[in-house]
Each structure stands twice: as structure tokens, then as C-alpha cells.
Amino acid sequence: MLIAVLSGFILAAASPWLARSVGDKAGWLLALLPAALFVYFLGFVPTVNESGAQVIHYPWIPALDVNLSFLVDGLSLLFALLISGIGTFIIIYAGGYLHGHPHLPRFYAIMFAFMASMLGLVLSNNLITLFVFWELTSITSYLLMGFNHEDKNARWCALQGLLVTVAGGLALMAGLIMIGVAAGSFELNEILTDGDVLRDHPWYIGIVLLVLAGCFTKSAQVPTHFWLPNAMVAPTPVSAFLHSATMVKAGVYLLARLNPGLGGTDLWLYALGIVGALTMFTGSFMALRSTGVKAVLAYTTIMALGTLVMLIGIGTEGAIIAAMAFLLAHALYKAALFMLAGALDHETGTKDMLKMGGLRQLMPITFLASCVAALSLAGLPPLFGFIGKELMFAATAGAPGLAFFTTVLAVASAMMIAGMAAVFAIRPFTGTLKETPKKPHEAPPSMLAGPVVLAGLGLLFGLMGFIPAAAIVQSAVAAVHGAPVEVQLYLWHGINLPLMLSILAIAGGVVLFLRWERVLAFYRERLGFIDRFGAERGYEKAMEGLVWIAEWQTRVLQSGYLRRYLTITVLSTVVLTGWTFFGHTGSSVPLGEVGFTFYEFAVAALVVAGAIVASVTSSRIGAAATLGMVGFGVALIYVMFSAPDLGITQIMIETLTVILLVLVLFRLPGFLKLSSPTDRIKDAATACSLGALMTILILAVNGVTVTDPISDQLTAWSYTEAQGRNIVNVILVDFRALDTLGELFVVGLAAIGVYAMIRFRAEDRRQ
Amino acid sequence: MGSLILRTTTRLLLPLLLLFSVFILLRGHDEPGGGFIAGLIVSTAFALYLFAFDVARTRHLMGADPRLLLGLGLLIATLSGVPQIFLGEAFFTGLWWPIEVPGLGEIKLSTPLVFDIGVYLVVLGAVMTIVLALAEAEE
Incomplete structure (x- = not known):
């Protein structure tokens, strides 16, 4: 069954190559797959008629209750037969209709992916996999509708279909998850055996409204019917398939499927x-x-x-x-x-x-x-x-x-x-x-x-x-x-x-x-007024509104001034963290025993002095040097508190900062005083508020005693479980490897972003 | 740029720094070090070379485009978690193959080490992508 559902995706990958190598009559050859699937599903008919619904189960992510399980009963079989049977003729037909079209191989690929998504949708027994296939049909049908992508109208109509159905899909996802939680299972055959569980559940109205939002948009019900006629910009084989057995029938299918669980009210x-x-x-x-x-x-x-x-x-x-x-x-x-x-x-x-x-x-x-x-x-x-x-x-x-x-x-x-x-x-x-x-x-x-x-x-x-x-x-x-x-x-x-x-x-x-x-x-x-005031005008107005909001919030949030971004980031951190801290723990900060040795004090004093000089100096080199002082001071503190890895990293970062600074120093504009004294006082207050908050937090953390801190566990496991004596590295590459992987991608993306900014600027200059 | 003293020193320092970065990378699991620090060290080594010579010669020395190294690092880091799945373990479960090498003692080959090599390449690729782009914009 898994092979039957996924074979369409496999053939989708192979079909452009097949279509090119076979040539004119490729449609007849490729149609063999849906024809074979039709026969395969036909084979289920006697079984289902005699012994009822069949569930075929493949665990996928069992920990999350997400399974690739397929439900074969009369309803899914009816749809599967229509999809594969009509699909056979559509593929043959497309070979004739799009004869000589330069993108015909690509057409076959998308068509098979769409067909496989549709089969997966009607055969899924798990709500989550059903939803995944549901969205796949939206995406592949978008590609099909916009097949003539050089035509502006086709692109517009395809996007309209995608936006309407995907917006509904979002509601549907919430509805399906609520069904799963309410019924205690994401498997359809278990949910539908006792419909009263859902009908008597306090979420029932919410579930129905969300599911209907998904199904009505997908199946082009009033008032979201307008996207369907526009979808005809697709080549005719697509329209024939979308309208007869697939896509728009998906909403009808899901309503019919959920009828035993949600219907009757x-x-x-x-x-x-x-x-x-x-x-x-x-x-x-x-x-x-x-x-x-x-x-x-x-x-x-x-x-x-x-x-x-x-x-x-x-x-x-x-x-x-x-x-x-x-x-x-x-x-x-x-x-x-x-x-x-x-x-x-x-x-x-x-x-x-x-x-x-x-x-x-x-x-x-x-x-x-x-x-x-x-x-x-x-x-x-x-x-x-x-x-x-x-x-x-x-x-x-x-x-x-x-x-x-x-x-x-x-x-x-x-x-x-x-x-x-x-x-x-x-x-x-x-x-x-x-x-x-x-x-x-x-x-x-x-x-x-x-x-x-x-x-x-x-x-x-x-x-x-x-x-x-x-x-x-x-x-x-x-x-x-x-x-x-x-x-x-x-x-x-x-x-x-x-x-x-x-x-x-x-x-x-x-x-x-x-x-x-x-x-x-x-x-x-x-x-004629119907055309002027129809539902489609509503869609256009909504899209215009969306663009307007996007422009407005971009203007407000993305001003392009680094100083404004910094201010917003710092102030949000201070307000949100401070509010949580003082609101939930009371304002008492247990100071505890804070002992200083004299060299610790000296390093701290150097760091503070460096920070002050860096913020008042009017020389770039001076600012760079004093910032370096701050950085190396911090590195020293790491070393003193036995965190050599952090210390080394900090020193390397400081070195690289200097290198980057050298590279850009001569490109920076002359040193100017751009902000008024009031602005500078405001900035100083912002900076100090963050510093004060962090100091209070660190002092407060010192006073908190955790009965079983995770660091003890990690230290204990470091050698026995991960064969490493450097706990920092063990955490990075083993215990928290997934986090590190995420950070690696962030580093990579940041590098690409910087690279793009530098290169585009250089190219702009050249022109 | 282009001082004779800097060039001569760089020629001598570069192989040492490269070796040192590998040393730091490999010992990271037990002593201070690891892929991240080693990646920063090797980046500064190439940056030093860049200051002593020029962009073209640095690129030539590196052999591969830093963007390629960045992608390769991401690929290696991700793939280091994949074989475990086929053994029925969770993604990124550590696998170990300790080998006794005569004269060197025990060497611990492992998937976390492969992952760390990925980290090393990503850091090197990311830093050098930025540094070389800035230097090229300068020229």
C-alpha cells in the first residue's frame, strides 16, 4: 500500500527523463502507472465488500502519534478508483493535448506528484498525514494551475487558488488537531467508531467551524467559490482532473469522511x-x-x-x-x-x-x-x-x-x-x-x-x-x-x-x-453589477489590505537604522525580562556572599573603564582598542573562573573582530556627531537599564539553589556516556548536538546574508 | 600590506597555525578546544595570510571556495547523525570506535568527532566568506 501511494512521487521524479527519452507517445507509457494502480485498488473491492474497512499500518513518528496508516473502505476506495482511473485517461489525453509543448515533461512530473498526493489524502487513516497530503495537493495544484507561468494572468489565478485553499488549510489543521486531542487518537478508524465523543465535547462547535473553513475553501463553496473558475487558466487536462475526481472533491471527501463523527447535529x-x-x-x-x-x-x-x-x-x-x-x-x-x-x-x-x-x-x-x-x-x-x-x-x-x-x-x-x-x-x-x-x-x-x-x-x-x-x-x-x-x-x-x-x-x-x-x-x-460586487472583489480588497498592513509594519519595524533596531531589542528585553522577574519572584534580590580578590576587582575595573572610554571617544581606532580591552578583560574573567574554552573562544572572537575592523575601517564615513545630547542621554539610560537588569539577574541566580542541577548530571554523564572529559565540548557535539546543528545553520545563513550585502553593494557601486 | 617581515613570518606561522588548529580540533573532546575554537584559529591563520599577501593568493591557498566549505560543513554535520537512524537509534546518538594505535595510544573515532569536523568547516567557511568578500570589496 505504501508503495502504491508513493509510486506517484517516484514516477514524478523519473517522468521528465522518461518523457524525454520516449518522445511522442510517452503519455501512453506513463499512463500504465495509474492504470496499474486502478487494477490494484480494484483488487480491494471484494475484500472491502465482504469484510469491511481495512487498516494498513506503518509507524512513522510513533512518539508523536504520527503514523503512515491507510484506511481502505468504500469511501476511500471509490475516490482512489476515480483518481487512478480518470488519471489514466488524463495522462493519455495530456500527451495529445500538450503535444509538442516544451514543458510537457515537467507537466507529467507535477501531475504525478499531484495524483500521488490526492491518493494519499483519500487513503490516509491518520489525521496528521491526511493534512500533509491535503497541503501537498494545494501546492501541486498551484503548480498545475500556474503551468503556463509566463502568462501573468495564470500566475495570478494560481496564486489566488493557493491562498484561498491554504488559508482554509490553516483552519483545518487547527480543527484536525482539536479532533485528535478531543477524541484521544489521531487514527480515523478509532475516532469514527464513537461519534458521540466528538459531538458531546465542549470543543464541538469550534471543531466543526474550523473543519468547515478548510473544506469549504477547498471545495469552492460560497463565498469562496470564485477561485475555481479562475483555476481554468490551467491546461485542459488539469481542469478535467481537478474538477472531476480530485482537488475540489477533497473538501467533499473530508466532510463525508468525518460525517459519522461530526454529523447528525x-x-x-x-x-x-x-x-x-x-x-x-x-x-x-x-x-x-x-x-x-x-x-x-x-x-x-x-x-x-x-x-x-x-x-x-x-x-x-x-x-x-x-x-x-x-x-x-x-x-x-x-x-x-x-x-x-x-x-x-x-x-x-x-x-x-x-x-x-x-x-x-x-x-x-x-x-x-x-x-x-x-x-x-x-x-x-x-x-x-x-x-x-x-x-x-x-x-x-x-x-x-x-x-x-x-x-x-x-x-x-x-x-x-x-x-x-x-x-x-x-x-x-x-x-x-x-x-x-x-x-x-x-x-x-x-x-x-x-x-x-x-x-x-x-x-x-x-x-x-x-x-x-x-x-x-x-x-x-x-x-x-x-x-x-x-x-x-x-x-x-x-x-x-x-x-x-x-x-x-x-x-x-x-x-x-x-x-x-x-x-x-x-x-x-x-x-452586470454582480461582477462588480461579487465575492472576488472582496478577495481583492482583502489582498490590498494585507499588502497595506505589511507595508505599514515594515515601515515601522524595519526603519533601516541599526541604532533603532538595537534600542527596540534592548528595551523589549529589559521590559519583558524585568516584568517577568519582578512580577513573579518579588523584588527581593538575595545578595549572598560576594567575595572579591583584588585582581578580580582590577580586571572588572579595566572592563568598565574600557566600556566608558569606548562610548565617549571620538576616534575610531580608540573605540576599537578600548572595546578590545573589554573583550580581553571578559576573556580573563572566564579563565579565572575556570572556563578555558570560553576564554579561548572570546580571545579568538576579539582577534577576528580586529581583522574585520581593519578591513572596513577605511571604508567608513568620517566620524560625525549625529545625535543630540538628549538622544545621547536616552541611549545611555537604555544601555544602563540593560546593564542593571543583567547585574540583578546574575546576583539573583547566585541566590537560587536548585536541588538537582542539570550540570551535575551532565558532568557525571560526560565520561561514562559520551567518553569525553571536556564537558563543554561534550555538550556541544553530543548532548546538545541538535541545538548546535541549528546554530550552525544560523551561522551559515548569517554568512550568506553578509556576503550578499557586501556583494550587492559592490555591484551597485560598479554600475 | 605587503611588508617583508609580515610575509616571512606568515610563511613560517601558517603551517604551524594550521597544524595547531587540527590539534585543537582533535583534542577538544577531552581538553579545552573543539571544532568551534579550531575553526576560529584556522580562520585567523588564513586572515593573516590575506593581510600579508592578497585575496587571489589566499583563495588559491585555501583551494576551495569558502562558501563550498560552509555547505560541506553543514552537510557533514547533518550526515553525522543519519547512520544512527538505520541502527534503530535516535538521530545524533554518539557511536564510538576506539582504536589502539601503536606509539600514539588510543584514538577515539566517533560520530561526535565527525560532527565536530563539520562545525570546524562551517566556522572556517562562514568567517572566510565574510572576510574575503570584505577584502574583495576593498580592492
């Missing part, structure tokens, strides 16, 4: 039901007014995501069955439609449906596949989409508390979607042949394999609903519902309310299709 019902229904309606409405082939599909994806969220929120047995059937139906037709839209765009050179027409003769297979897939989108029998839609109407009509609201929105959405499905399937192919930027002809086999197979499956599943029902939908529903459920999917349910609603929706769709031009005109004239 009023909060869950109303939050998911209302947001989902509004998203469904918004998506359908926006689809209706779009003319781009891909834009229409993107908005219908929002509709589908809203529907799924709504159904999970309703949470009745029927609603869950509807959700899983709808999910499968949507994945099949949406992947097919996107690939067909890409074929149209690729062969005609335009994305605008108003500019296409009469392609039926030239692209017969595309036309046929479009019709089948669009019928499924519209929800017409005998396609699988019809079963999904019937179940949805039944579920909304029976929704507790929200029946009227959800049913009205569902029927209205279904009308608009039916209308747009007809527009998509009929307009580009009928009427007179229009002049397009490229001379159209049928798409190559690599671009038709996926749509034909997937659209065909939609038809097959519709006619023979028992195949998906028994194979996967039943066990998926059981996983989401938390209890075994009998699932039967078939086309004819008798004359009942859902059928009436379906007929109503399709009739409305036909009207909208016939009057589409007038709908568009009406929208342009009367409803």
Missing part, C-alpha cells in the same frame, strides 16, 4: 445544507450566463460541489446514497466533458461557444460523446446522472428542516444546468459551419479515448445501476453513514415526486436553451 445540518444549497444555485446561475466552453463546465462543478455538500449536510440515509451516486456520476461526465471541451478548443482555436457552429460533420465522435455526457449532466434517462438527480430530489424533499428551501433551489439549479447542458452539446455542433481560428478536424485518439470510455460508463451504469451499487456505492455509503446500508440504483422509481420535479426541471431547461440568447442579453443589461 443541527449545526452540521444547517451549515452544510444552507451553504451547499446556495453554492449549488450560484454555480448553476453563473453557468447559465457563461459562453466559454470551459467556464460553463467550471460553474457546473461549483453546482455539483454545492449539491454534494448539501446532501452530506442533510445526512439522511437517502441523502448519503444520493451523494455517493451523484459523486460517481459527476466524476464520469465532468471528466468527459472537460476533455471534450479541450478537444473543441484544441481543434478550433477558440473557447467561445458563440463562435462555434456546424462541427457535427467534422468532429462526429466528439459530437456523439458530448451528447451522451451532456445528457448525464442534464440528468436525463437512461444516463447515470438521471439516477443521481432523482435521488437528490428525493433527499431534498425529505430533508429535516430544510425541505422547502433545498428543493426549490435544487429544481431551479437543475433547470439551468439542463439548459446549459443542451447549449454545450448542441450549439457548437449544429447550424452553419462558422469560421474559427484553426481549421477544425477530428481530435486524435489520445484525446478521445477518455471521453468515449467515461461517457460510455455513464450510460452503462445508468442502464445497469446494480453494477456500481453492489461494487462500490453500497460500501461507500456505509462508510459515510457509519452503518451498513442496502443500496439499489435503478432508473424507474414509479410516478412520484422526484420524477415530477425532474420533468419540471427538464421542461425549464428546454425553455432556457431555446431562449439562451435572451437570457445572456438580459444578464448583460440588468445583472
Whole structure:
């Protein structure tokens, strides 16, 4: 299982090289991996159906309760099959669609990394690993959306998608950790066995709100739906994959996954039901007014995501069955439609449906596949989409508390979607042949394999609903519902309310299709304000605000004056440390026995004298020399108190300081008095406050008796455990080696920083 | 710069300082010393050479770019903790291979020693990166 999940990452590393060495047909070869994974996951189907969920466990960081454990049940298997199955066709399709693209090898690499992240996400049983994969999908999908990185718009849209989903991801992380703490386990199979633990927990509301923030942003629910249509700047294979089986479905997946643990409350019902229904309606409405082939599909994806969220929120047995059937139906037709839209765009050179027409003769297979897939989108029998839609109407009509609201929105959405499905399937192919930027002809086999197979499956599943029902939908529903459920999917349910609603929706769709031009005109004239005041404007305003705050705080904190940085650092230290010290220990400083020998006193006096001269002298050499006096005095003190390592280090540092000073001395500007007497008094007061605080602290430390000081332990262990007699060195390289390693990186980074400053300055001068 | 006395002394002092730094590095585990101090000593040795001669000759003498030494040091220090993981121990657990060398006594080879060599290289690399950059800016 570990190999199956991680193989995508391995192939991602190897695929650029493979793609280059194989050449044109690399897509067919690379598609073997997802195809093999599909077969591998298919092998789990009988096991899961017979003996329920399987947990496969690999310890990773057992001390932190972080494990690579995988949960294979109906839900994760349904997703894994969709990801690997549709992924196979996407890879083949990409080979044709991006044929000759200079960055095609890189595309394969990111695509496989994305696919592997997605598989990891749906199969993870541990909340932490799930979150890691969740964020990996955000990052890899960012790279995919911004694939045409030379296009400014693509970069902007990709960044928007990343920011929205990652902001939600941050909330999700908090939510998942709270779930883990509240339930006492980070393993999903343990958390979900007893949902009441979470539902009765005082953190329940917080957990739900945080998890919803993550899932709603990822799955483009209102009001964060705006990033999804923009994500279409990605090449079409990416859109097809992102919209059908992956990425945006991740939020839906997690909601479904957590439903047994978090669902079943009023909060869950109303939050998911209302947001989902509004998203469904918004998506359908926006689809209706779009003319781009891909834009229409993107908005219908929002509709589908809203529907799924709504159904999970309703949470009745029927609603869950509807959700899983709808999910499968949507994945099949949406992947097919996107690939067909890409074929149209690729062969005609335009994305605008108003500019296409009469392609039926030239692209017969595309036309046929479009019709089948669009019928499924519209929800017409005998396609699988019809079963999904019937179940949805039944579920909304029976929704507790929200029946009227959800049913009205569902029927209205279904009308608009039916209308747009007809527009998509009929307009580009009928009427007179229009002049397009490229001379159209049928798409190559690599671009038709996926749509034909997937659209065909939609038809097959519709006619023979028992195949998906028994194979996967039943066990998926059981996983989401938390209890075994009998699932039967078939086309004819008798004359009942859902059928009436379906007929109503399709009739409305036909009207909208016939009057589409007038709908568009009406929208342009009367409803243009939606674009000006939509949620996306809110995002832009928020980004502007963020930049403004960043500029403001940079101006305040990063003034560029070293003296101001020093003052802030020193004063913060004095205030915070002093406040803690005096606030928590009382102001009494036990002085204890402080005995001086005369040479200790002499060294201390030298240090103080050096410090005073250094701060009042007006000669640079003088300041350097007296500072050296301070440093060597301190080194002497180290030696006197038997800390030879510190003493040697201090002497070396002093020497190097002199060397550095010599190098820069002649480059410094002339010695100037820049600060007024008041400033100098303020600076002196700041410096003295720090000195006073440190003196008090050291005196206070002397008075504290620790019963079992760690230094005794370390001294005792130094030779027995670490075979060293120099305790300082043993601590540095053995006991605290990890700290030292961190400091080494700090030293390295500081050196690079200094180097960069010096070099850039030198280069600026030269110009 | 370029005094004959300084040049002559430097020629004599440099090998001694280099040897001394290695001595300090190796004895660090039992006596005052260690990678950090030794790294500072070797840096001052090269800085002395820089004052006596010039940047180009110092670079030539060092053989490798100090930035490379810096990265190499970080790599060595990090890797010195890795083999332990495969032995089922925690990262940075000390491993020891004491060897009896005739005439020299016991030499303790260990992963902390490897780590200390990494520290030595990082300090040398960091200091010389800065010093050489400053000196080059001067020229």
C-alpha cells in the first residue's frame, strides 16, 4: 500500500527523463502507472465488500502519534478508483493535448506528484498525514494551475487558488488537531467508531467551524467559490482532473469522511445544507450566463460541489446514497466533458461557444460523446446522472428542516444546468459551419479515448445501476453513514415526486436553451453589477489590505537604522525580562556572599573603564582598542573562573573582530556627531537599564539553589556516556548536538546574508 | 600590506597555525578546544595570510571556495547523525570506535568527532566568506 501511494512521487521524479527519452507517445507509457494502480485498488473491492474497512499500518513518528496508516473502505476506495482511473485517461489525453509543448515533461512530473498526493489524502487513516497530503495537493495544484507561468494572468489565478485553499488549510489543521486531542487518537478508524465523543465535547462547535473553513475553501463553496473558475487558466487536462475526481472533491471527501463523527447535529445540518444549497444555485446561475466552453463546465462543478455538500449536510440515509451516486456520476461526465471541451478548443482555436457552429460533420465522435455526457449532466434517462438527480430530489424533499428551501433551489439549479447542458452539446455542433481560428478536424485518439470510455460508463451504469451499487456505492455509503446500508440504483422509481420535479426541471431547461440568447442579453443589461460586487472583489480588497498592513509594519519595524533596531531589542528585553522577574519572584534580590580578590576587582575595573572610554571617544581606532580591552578583560574573567574554552573562544572572537575592523575601517564615513545630547542621554539610560537588569539577574541566580542541577548530571554523564572529559565540548557535539546543528545553520545563513550585502553593494557601486 | 617581515613570518606561522588548529580540533573532546575554537584559529591563520599577501593568493591557498566549505560543513554535520537512524537509534546518538594505535595510544573515532569536523568547516567557511568578500570589496 505504501508503495502504491508513493509510486506517484517516484514516477514524478523519473517522468521528465522518461518523457524525454520516449518522445511522442510517452503519455501512453506513463499512463500504465495509474492504470496499474486502478487494477490494484480494484483488487480491494471484494475484500472491502465482504469484510469491511481495512487498516494498513506503518509507524512513522510513533512518539508523536504520527503514523503512515491507510484506511481502505468504500469511501476511500471509490475516490482512489476515480483518481487512478480518470488519471489514466488524463495522462493519455495530456500527451495529445500538450503535444509538442516544451514543458510537457515537467507537466507529467507535477501531475504525478499531484495524483500521488490526492491518493494519499483519500487513503490516509491518520489525521496528521491526511493534512500533509491535503497541503501537498494545494501546492501541486498551484503548480498545475500556474503551468503556463509566463502568462501573468495564470500566475495570478494560481496564486489566488493557493491562498484561498491554504488559508482554509490553516483552519483545518487547527480543527484536525482539536479532533485528535478531543477524541484521544489521531487514527480515523478509532475516532469514527464513537461519534458521540466528538459531538458531546465542549470543543464541538469550534471543531466543526474550523473543519468547515478548510473544506469549504477547498471545495469552492460560497463565498469562496470564485477561485475555481479562475483555476481554468490551467491546461485542459488539469481542469478535467481537478474538477472531476480530485482537488475540489477533497473538501467533499473530508466532510463525508468525518460525517459519522461530526454529523447528525443541527449545526452540521444547517451549515452544510444552507451553504451547499446556495453554492449549488450560484454555480448553476453563473453557468447559465457563461459562453466559454470551459467556464460553463467550471460553474457546473461549483453546482455539483454545492449539491454534494448539501446532501452530506442533510445526512439522511437517502441523502448519503444520493451523494455517493451523484459523486460517481459527476466524476464520469465532468471528466468527459472537460476533455471534450479541450478537444473543441484544441481543434478550433477558440473557447467561445458563440463562435462555434456546424462541427457535427467534422468532429462526429466528439459530437456523439458530448451528447451522451451532456445528457448525464442534464440528468436525463437512461444516463447515470438521471439516477443521481432523482435521488437528490428525493433527499431534498425529505430533508429535516430544510425541505422547502433545498428543493426549490435544487429544481431551479437543475433547470439551468439542463439548459446549459443542451447549449454545450448542441450549439457548437449544429447550424452553419462558422469560421474559427484553426481549421477544425477530428481530435486524435489520445484525446478521445477518455471521453468515449467515461461517457460510455455513464450510460452503462445508468442502464445497469446494480453494477456500481453492489461494487462500490453500497460500501461507500456505509462508510459515510457509519452503518451498513442496502443500496439499489435503478432508473424507474414509479410516478412520484422526484420524477415530477425532474420533468419540471427538464421542461425549464428546454425553455432556457431555446431562449439562451435572451437570457445572456438580459444578464448583460440588468445583472452586470454582480461582477462588480461579487465575492472576488472582496478577495481583492482583502489582498490590498494585507499588502497595506505589511507595508505599514515594515515601515515601522524595519526603519533601516541599526541604532533603532538595537534600542527596540534592548528595551523589549529589559521590559519583558524585568516584568517577568519582578512580577513573579518579588523584588527581593538575595545578595549572598560576594567575595572579591583584588585582581578580580582590577580586571572588572579595566572592563568598565574600557566600556566608558569606548562610548565617549571620538576616534575610531580608540573605540576599537578600548572595546578590545573589554573583550580581553571578559576573556580573563572566564579563565579565572575556570572556563578555558570560553576564554579561548572570546580571545579568538576579539582577534577576528580586529581583522574585520581593519578591513572596513577605511571604508567608513568620517566620524560625525549625529545625535543630540538628549538622544545621547536616552541611549545611555537604555544601555544602563540593560546593564542593571543583567547585574540583578546574575546576583539573583547566585541566590537560587536548585536541588538537582542539570550540570551535575551532565558532568557525571560526560565520561561514562559520551567518553569525553571536556564537558563543554561534550555538550556541544553530543548532548546538545541538535541545538548546535541549528546554530550552525544560523551561522551559515548569517554568512550568506553578509556576503550578499557586501556583494550587492559592490555591484551597485560598479554600475 | 605587503611588508617583508609580515610575509616571512606568515610563511613560517601558517603551517604551524594550521597544524595547531587540527590539534585543537582533535583534542577538544577531552581538553579545552573543539571544532568551534579550531575553526576560529584556522580562520585567523588564513586572515593573516590575506593581510600579508592578497585575496587571489589566499583563495588559491585555501583551494576551495569558502562558501563550498560552509555547505560541506553543514552537510557533514547533518550526515553525522543519519547512520544512527538505520541502527534503530535516535538521530545524533554518539557511536564510538576506539582504536589502539601503536606509539600514539588510543584514538577515539566517533560520530561526535565527525560532527565536530563539520562545525570546524562551517566556522572556517562562514568567517572566510565574510572576510574575503570584505577584502574583495576593498580592492
